[in-house]
Amino acid sequence: MHAMLRMHGVAHTYPSGTVALGTVDIDIEAGEFVSIIGPSGCGKSTLLRLIAGLEAPTSGTISRDLTRPSKSPIAFVFQQPTLMPWTSVLANVRLPLDLEGVATRTAEPLARRALARVGIEDFAQALPRELSGGMQMRASIARALVTEPSLLLMDEPFGALDEITRGRLDRELLTVWAEQRLTAVFVTHSLHEAVFLSNRVLVMTPRPGQIAGVLTVNEPHPRDESFRLSTRFADLCARLSHMLVAAGSA
Numbered sequence: 001m002h003a004m005l006r007m008h009g010v011a012h013t014y015p016s017g018t019v020a021l022g023t024v025d026i027d028i029e030a031g032e033f034v035s036i037i038g039p040s041g042c043g044k045s046t047l048l049r050l051i052a053g054l055e056a057p058t059s060g061t062i063s064r065d066l067t068r069p070s071k072s073p074i075a076f077v078f079q080q081p082t083l084m085p086w087t088s089v090l091a092n093v094r095l096p097l098d099l100e101g102v103a104t105r106t107a108e109p110l111a112r113r114a115l116a117r118v119g120i121e122d123f124a125q126a127l128p129r130e131l132s133g134g135m136q137m138r139a140s141i142a143r144a145l146v147t148e149p150s151l152l153l154m155d156e157p158f159g160a161l162d163e164i165t166r167g168r169l170d171r172e173l174l175t176v177w178a179e180q181r182l183t184a185v186f187v188t189h190s191l192h193e194a195v196f197l198s199n200r201v202l203v204m205t206p207r208p209g210q211i212a213g214v215l216t217v218n219e220p221h222p223r224d225e226s227f228r229l230s231t232r233f234a235d236l237c238a239r240l241s242h243m244l245v246a247a248g249s250a
């Protein structure tokens with residue numbers, strides 16, 4: 001195992017003067033699934049944007065060791081599906097490859113494979129509005145996976161979905177994460193989802209967010225519903241809940 005991502009003394013203040021993120025030190029190992037949980041406005045999305053390099057930190061250093069040859073080693077799944085409404089699901093998923101200049105005859109089978117990975121290959125020619133909310137999130141994840149990233153950043157991807165759909169997508173996400181040997185950083189407001197998915201859960205304080213605590217989930221993968229129904233799961237959720245209260249975040 002090596003640190004894929006190392007954030008040292010990272011803080012961020014927006015030009016408006018809002019101190020969005022206090023000082024954080026985070027190391028993430030290759031292949032880890034790490035969740036971030038904390039109250040609204042504490043800087044979780046800012047943290048993801050800093051990891052992605054979409055924003056430069058006002059202080060501290062971020063080093064990334066993205067070993068795969070992919071041109072787009074970091075992929076981002078936003079809270080909203082953000083699909084182009086006027087074109088097919090397939091064209092949406094192909095977009096990152098089009099932007100890299102990959103020829104259509106190469107890109108199209110890759111996009112179809114990404115759709116198959118998330119189980120919506122039959123909807124390649126549909127328009128986004130013809131899909132359910134859960135299927136649109138699947139399409140967004142397919143679009144993120146199409147470039148074979150090493151690091152997958154997800155900002156509350158399933159927050160708008162009903163609990164049953166969310167549970168199913170959580171399980172599917174773990175399958176893809178394991179198959180693709182991804183490193184994942186996942187923002188959520190759900191402590192159950194964080195415990196179910198993660199190797200580690202980082203608990204943040206209210207803004208300006210700092211890391212108040214880390215919950216390690218020593219449960220082997222693959223995980224299934226029997227884990228969700230176990231007393232170990234209930235105990236871990238209770239511990240995480242206490243940590244959120246102690247951080248002033250609940």
Ligand SMILES: Nc1ncnc2c1ncn2[C@@H]1O[C@H](COP(=O)(O)OP(=O)(O)OP(=O)(O)O)[C@@H](O)[C@H]1O
Nearest residue numbers: 014016018020039040041042043044045046047207
């Ligand atoms: N582009 C921006 N310019 C100025 N301030 C911003 C910008 N983006 C976020 N902020 C501010 O930074 C703080 C942290 O915002 P951020 O979006 O990172 O929080 P969050 O933890 O993701 O919240 P939520 O859970 O509601 O999504 C907030 O006070 C927000 O108003």
Ligand SMILES: [Mg+2]
Nearest residue numbers: 044045046155
């Ligand atoms: Mg956010």
